[in-house]
Amino acid sequence: MDMVVSNLQQQRAVTEQLRREAGIKRIPVSQAVEEIIKYISEHEQEDCLLVGFSNQRVNPFREKSPCTII
Structure with a gap:
């Protein structure tokens, strides 16, 4: 049961990180x-x-x- 909870917490952390990254303003390479x-x-x-x-x-x-x- 602890493995399931741990795995679920890891997946939530990954999901939150992906949401943060998706929210980053992006610009074209040519503009950068x-x-x-x-x-x-x-x-x-x-x-x-x-x-x-x-x-x-x-x-x-x-x-x-x-x-x-000396």
């Missing part, structure tokens, strides 16, 4: 791609990987100075 391209174009001047860093100290990708043992 256009929005991504627009976003990238608008923010490319802020992208440090494209325009570089104003100062090497703010660059998290710079090579770290080696440790020296």
Whole structure:
């Protein structure tokens, strides 16, 4: 009997998840791609990987100075 209750609870959870997913607003891929391209174009001047860093100290990708043992 416990198996039946457990299986029923699992099926209810799956059904609820499918209902949530069905309620998500969907857009065509072509529209999503256009929005991504627009976003990238608008923010490319802020992208440090494209325009570089104003100062090497703010660059998290710079090579770290080696440790020296005295």
